[in-house]
Amino acid sequence: MAANAPAYRAARPIPARRRLAFRLLDDRNVLGLVLILPAASFLLVFLAYPLGLGFWLGMTDAKIGEPGRFIGFGNFLSLAHDEVFWLSVFNTLLYTVVASALKFALGLYLALLLNRRLPLKSLVRAVVLLPFVTPTVLSAIAFWWIYDPQFSIISWSLIKLGVIHQYIDFLGSPWNARWSVIAANVWRGIPFVAITLLAGLQTISPSLYEAATLDGAGPWQRFRFVTLPMLSPIIAVVMTFSVLLTFTDFQLIYAITRGGPINATQLMATLSYQRAITEGRLGEGAAIADAMVPFLLAAILFSYFGLQRRRWQQGSRD
Amino acid sequence: MLGITRRRVLQSGGAAGLLLLPGGAARAATAWNGPAPEAGASIRVLRWKQFIQAEFDAFVANTKKFSEQTGVKVRVDAESWDDIRPKSAVAANVGAGPDIIFGTLDDPFKFPEKLLDVTDVAEYLGDKYGGWYPVARKYGVHDKRWIALPHGATGGCMNYRISTMHAAGFDEFPKDTAGFLKLCQGLKKAGKPPGFALGHATGDANGWCQWCLWAFGGKTVDDNNNVAIDSPETVAALEYAKQLYQTYIDGVLSWLDPSNNKAFLADQISLTLNGISIYTVAKNSPDPALKAIAGDMDHANMPIGPVGRPTEQQNILSTYAYAYTKYPNAVREYLRFMWEKPQVDYWETQSNGYIAPPLPAWNDNPVWTVDPKVTPFRDVLKLALDDGYSGSLGYASAAVMGDFVVVDMFAEACTGNKSPKDAAHDAAERVKRYYSV
Numbered sequence: 001m002a003a004n005a006p007a008y009r010a011a012r013p014i015p016a017r018r019r020l021a022f023r024l025l026d027d028r029n030v031l032g033l034v035l036i037l038p039a040a041s042f043l044l045v046f047l048a049y050p051l052g053l054g055f056w057l058g059m060t061d062a063k064i065g066e067p068g069r070f071i072g073f074g075n076f077l078s079l080a081h082d083e084v085f086w087l088s089v090f091n092t093l094l095y096t097v098v099a100s101a102l103k104f105a106l107g108l109y110l111a112l113l114l115n116r117r118l119p120l121k122s123l124v125r126a127v128v129l130l131p132f133v134t135p136t137v138l139s140a141i142a143f144w145w146i147y148d149p150q151f152s153i154i155s156w157s158l159i160k161l162g163v164i165h166q167y168i169d170f171l172g173s174p175w176n177a178r179w180s181v182i183a184a185n186v187w188r189g190i191p192f193v194a195i196t197l198l199a200g201l202q203t204i205s206p207s208l209y210e211a212a213t214l215d216g217a218g219p220w221q222r223f224r225f226v227t228l229p230m231l232s233p234i235i236a237v238v239m240t241f242s243v244l245l246t247f248t249d250f251q252l253i254y255a256i257t258r259g260g261p262i263n264a265t266q267l268m269a270t271l272s273y274q275r276a277i278t279e280g281r282l283g284e285g286a287a288i289a290d291a292m293v294p295f296l297l298a299a300i301l302f303s304y305f306g307l308q309r310r311r312w313q314q315g316s317r318d
Numbered sequence: 319m320l321g322i323t324r325r326r327v328l329q330s331g332g333a334a335g336l337l338l339l340p341g342g343a344a345r346a347a348t349a350w351n352g353p354a355p356e357a358g359a360s361i362r363v364l365r366w367k368q369f370i371q372a373e374f375d376a377f378v379a380n381t382k383k384f385s386e387q388t389g390v391k392v393r394v395d396a397e398s399w400d401d402i403r404p405k406s407a408v409a410a411n412v413g414a415g416p417d418i419i420f421g422t423l424d425d426p427f428k429f430p431e432k433l434l435d436v437t438d439v440a441e442y443l444g445d446k447y448g449g450w451y452p453v454a455r456k457y458g459v460h461d462k463r464w465i466a467l468p469h470g471a472t473g474g475c476m477n478y479r480i481s482t483m484h485a486a487g488f489d490e491f492p493k494d495t496a497g498f499l500k501l502c503q504g505l506k507k508a509g510k511p512p513g514f515a516l517g518h519a520t521g522d523a524n525g526w527c528q529w530c531l532w533a534f535g536g537k538t539v540d541d542n543n544n545v546a547i548d549s550p551e552t553v554a555a556l557e558y559a560k561q562l563y564q565t566y567i568d569g570v571l572s573w574l575d576p577s578n579n580k581a582f583l584a585d586q587i588s589l590t591l592n593g594i595s596i597y598t599v600a601k602n603s604p605d606p607a608l609k610a611i612a613g614d615m616d617h618a619n620m621p622i623g624p625v626g627r628p629t630e631q632q633n634i635l636s637t638y639a640y641a642y643t644k645y646p647n648a649v650r651e652y653l654r655f656m657w658e659k660p661q662v663d664y665w666e667t668q669s670n671g672y673i674a675p676p677l678p679a680w681n682d683n684p685v686w687t688v689d690p691k692v693t694p695f696r697d698v699l700k701l702a703l704d705d706g707y708s709g710s711l712g713y714a715s716a717a718v719m720g721d722f723v724v725v726d727m728f729a730e731a732c733t734g735n736k737s738p739k740d741a742a743h744d745a746a747e748r749v750k751r752y753y754s755v
Contacts, residue, residue, distance in 0.1 A: 063713060065407025065429060082751060083744065084721070149569020150581050171517075171572030174735070258518035260722070261571040262729045278400075279720035280407060280428065280713060 057286035064280040075287035085288065087263050088271040092292075094178065095267060096247045099185045103242055104235075106186065107193025112227075114194065115201045125195070132191035140255030143184040147171050147256065171257055174264030181265050184252055189245070193238055200234030201227070240303035244296060268292050348446040352438055352650055359648035360391040364405065365420030366635070367396045369595075373669030380661040381652075388655075390648045409640060417643040418652065423719075424457070424704075424711035426466040426638040433465040434639040434646055439654045440464035447659070447679035454676035456704045457634050457711070466638040467653055470673035473632050473698030474525045474591050475617040482510045482588035491618035495533055495558065498621040502565040505588050512589035513566055513581050515573035516729045521633055522575050523725040526591045526620075528631035530562075531555045531724060532703055533623025536742075538718055539709035543753055547727075548746035554624075556731035556738035563732035571729060582615075583608060591620070594672065594695055617694040619701055628701035635673065674698045714752040723748045 014022075024030045058075055062068030079085045110128065118124055131139065146153055147170035155167040170180040204227065212222050250269040253259060259266035259274065266274075268288055276285020363381070368374030374396065381392050395416070397405070402421045409415030410429035419425075426433055440458055444450045450458065454468035478491060486504025488497075502512045515522040531537070536552035539545055563570075567587050570577075578590040583600060585607070590596075600612035620630050639649045655661060663683050666673065671685045671692045676699050686696040706715030718724070727745035730736040736744065 063407070063428070064404045065409075065411035067411070078751060082748075084748065144574075147572070148577070148580075149572060150567070150577075150584065150586050167568065169569050169572070172569045173571065173733075177572060257572060258574060260518040260729075261516065262726050262733070262735060263722075274720065275717075277404060279717040280403070281717060 054286050055290055057283055058290040059287075060283045062282040062286075064277070064282055068283050071283070075284050076291070079284070079287060079291070084263050084266065085271065085291075088259075088266045088268050088288075089291075091178065091264070091266055092247060092268045093295075095182055095185065095249070096243060099182045099189065099246050100239065100243050102182070102186045103189040103193050103246075104239060107190045107238075108197055108235075110190060110194040111197035111201055112223075114198050125198070128194060129191045131188050132195075134188075136188065136251040137255055139188055140184070140252045143180075143187075143252070144256050147180050147184075172261065174262060177257060177261055177264050181253055181256055184256065185246060185249060188252070189242060192245075193242055196238045197231060197234060200231045204230045236303050240299055243299045247292065247295060247299070348442065350442050350654055352442075352654065353647045355388050355390045355648035355651045356645045359389075359645035361393075361417040361643065361645055361648055361652060362415075363392060363394045363418045363420065363652075364402060364416035365394065365396050366402060366422065367398050370669050370672055373665065373672055376665040376668035380656055380665060383661070384652055384655045388648070388651060390645070390652065392652060406638075413640075413642045415640070417645065417649050418637065418639045420469060420635065420637045422636060423634055424636075424706060424716050426636055427460060427711040428713050428716065430460040430465045432641055434641050434643060434649060435463050435465070436467055436639065436650060436653060437464040439650050439657075440467055442654065443467070443657050443677065447677035449678065451676055451678070451699045451702075453632075453634070453699055453702045453704050457636050466636045467657060468676040468699075469635040469637050469657075470676050471632040471634045471699050471702065472593055472672065473674040473695045474521065474593055474630075475619060475694045475698065476621075477582060477590050477592045477596050477615060477617055479510065479588040479611070479614050480616055481614050482508050491616070492621055495530075495621050495623040499558065499561055499565075502562055502589065506565040508588070510586070510588035511565055511567045512562075513570050513573070513578055513587035514562070514591055515575065515578055516563075516570045516725065516732060517573045517577070518722050518725065519573055519575045519577070521593075522573070522578055522591055523722070524719060525631050527559075527724050527728040528703075528705070529591075529620050529629055530559050530623070530728070532629035532631070532707060533621070533625060534558060535623075535625045537708050538715075538724065538749055539706070539753060541708050543709040543714070545746050545749045545753055547724075547749055548742045552727075552742040552745075553738045556728065556741060558623075559728050560732050560734075560738070571733060583611065585611065594670075594692065597691060598670070616691050619694050619697060630698055630702040631705065632674070632698050632702040634676075634699070634702070634704075671695060709753075717752045718749055721748065721752075 025034065057068075059070055059072055060068035061071050061074065114121070114125055114128065145151060149167055149169050149172055152167060152170065154170075155164065158164045159167070169176060171177040208226050208230070209222055212226050217225065248269050249267060250273065253265055253267055253270050254273070257265045259270045268291065272285045272288040272292075274285075275288060276282050279285075365377070368377075378394055381394055384390065385392050399422055402419060403425055405415070406419045406421055406425055407428060409419075410432040413432075440450070441464070450468065457468050458464045458466050476491065482505055483491065483501065485508040486501055488501050488504065492498045492501050505512050514526045516527075517523060531547075531552060534551050534555035536547065536549055536555045538547050567581065578587065578592055579596050579599070581587045582590055582592070582596050594617075597612060597615060597617070600608040600615065603609060603612075619628065622628055637653065639646075639653070643649050657677075659680065662675075662680055666675075666680070666683045667685050671683075674695055674697070675681055678700075681696055686693055704711060704715075705719050706712070709715065723745050727741045730744075731738045731741040735741075
């Protein structure tokens with residue numbers, strides 16, 4: 001049997017259709033397409049379709065339980081006259097810009113500290129990660145208590161220390177509330193920035209610092225001309241993610257303020273939820289979510305082009 | 319089975335009603351003669367998740383009794399209020415899901431044509447138990463037919479400290495808004511101020527803001543759903559609220575629903591609007607400090623404003639069934655059974671008066687009078703207006719409430735962020751977005 005097998009195989013001609021398939025698969029481009037198909041289908045079904053549906057819903061007057069009808073840009077035109085929507089845009093931009101900048105500055109500072117020789121280095125690094133691994137809702141509820149006008153631990157401590165004489169109204173005025181929720185977001189977001197930048201710092205060869213030192217560079221110059229350029233690609237990725245996550249934040253706000261007081265902490269994400277789910281106006285809620293896309297796209301493009309530019313990565317000016 | 323026929327159940331229910339109702343002889347003629355449940359019927363009930371386990375257990379026990387007596391299988395699922403709202407709308411749209419929903423407020427008015435007509439059950443119950451309160455009728459009737467059966471309300475009342483009220487110079491809780499303002503000013507002087515939520519607190523903030531708006535004759539929309547909030551009456555309500563706000567404890571602008579419970583139980587405020595939960599927690603606590611608060615607190619219905627009649631806003635529980643149900647007779651029979659007094663009495667007793675009755679004949683349950691501090695909660699539906707007052711209920715009324723338009727208007731005026739006139743004007747612009755669609 002074994003001796004006959006090759007002859008048997010040879011005796012059977014490969015059908016023309018299979019020959020064509022083999023020939024196509026020999027083509028690198030076709031094979032590439034075939035191999036990418038499962039992943040592409042996954043993305044199409046779970047990412048592109050919901051996104052497309054979101055855009056479609058934003059152009060309808062759909063309510064929960066009702067498919068609605070196509071109204072074009074009706075929702076957007078209506079939102080253009082909605083002062084709460086514009087307030088939410090302002091709040092979102094302020095929240096994102098301030099929180100992201102603070103997270104970057106403090107995260108980078110923490111990463112530089114953690115990159116030094118520290119006693120119990122691993123333990124310290126694990127502790128730094130704690131705010132990030134705590135479920136957002138839990139940390140939000142903790143902040144809700146920390147900021148409570150009657151029970152705040154911060155106010156209580158300051159009163160006991162004789163620094164203040166009455167409780168701080170963290171969430172009781174629009175600007176206080178804005179800064180308070182930004183602080184909560186920064187506390188939660190720093191570990192992500194710090195740990196990722198720390199990973200980046202550890203890839204920088206010590207020989208570069210030695211060479212810079214031999215050339216007479218001080219600490220600031222080593223940071224400016226060695227650390228920062230080498231870290232730029234990581235910074236681009238981290239800050240893109242940080243901006244995206246901050247821009248779309250929902251849980252912190254929802255648990256701490258529900259968007260109040262007087263919509264002072266209402267973000268686009270929370271307003272979208274409120275309109276779509278609480279009020280049942282899916283179309284309008286989707287339109288608010290759609291309005292977030294240009295901002296998110298801008299952040300992604302910034303990162304994409306940043307990463308593509310080798311000279312920029314290397315710290316040179318274009 | 320227990321050998322009890324449907325006819326015997328109806329007879330016993332009728333007899334109970336006859337005994338319990340004032341003027342029972344006149345109502346003796348009220349008898350349910352709806353069709354018997356379909357053979358082999360099986361229905362699904364989706365209700366709000368319990369806050370008091372004993373309440374849910376009593377509800378399930380009543381349901382089990384119904385199944386034993388009729389042979390109709392009933393499955394009861396419970397979910398949070400927030401989840402019931404979208405699920406009920408989706409069920410209405412796709413024509414599949416639970417047969418009956420125990421939900422809240424104006425939800426059934428978003429899809430009235432998809433609901434089972436329960437006029438016969440509602441009229442039977444109304445006739446038998448003294449007539450539905452006007453606000454209950456408003457939450458049940460659409461286009462002259464009953465699309466929902468009000469089940470009661472998780473009522474809110476003024477919770478106050480008796481000793482501080484005395485210290486403020488009041489022997490009893492004021493009945494009008496002028497006296498109420500003086501009381502609040504007195505409480506502040508006495509060192510334990512009032513506190514009413516002005517943040518995005520769905521229950522508590524809407525509760526007192528809507529009350530205040532209506533008490534001065536303001537309203538979101540008129541009878542024909544024309545936007546009417548930008549009015550001198552609204553401005554008067556806001557001017558009044560501004561004075562009230564001066565007396566409040568700091569921080570109410572950020573208060574959510576649990577905040578006033580915490581502050582009251584921590585002995586920091588002496589007056590707030592809340593359900594019976596503060597009292598229940600304090601009364602049942604082993605902590606002597608909380609027990610002392612329970613002993614020193616009482617409840618009152620909300621004061622009456624210049625309009626001269628009660629204007630409370632309450633969280634009304636509304637039950638509705640879908641027209642797609644395969645067993646409409648079983649559904650109607652189940653609803654009737656659960657609304658009959660023997661079942662209601664057992665349920666109310668177990669839940670310790672958590673749900674205020676929508677029908678006057680349910681009021682004689684001892685649970686409302688054994689502890690006089692509970693009694694004001696019994697009457698809240700007698701005194702309440704509906705959320706869409708004085709227009710119709712539906713998506714627009716729900717959206718205005720969900721978007722905190724009235725609460726934000728009060729917060730803006732109270733804090734001086736906007737003048738009362740500007741706050742009313744801007745609120746009108748927001749309301750128009752919903753009512754112009």
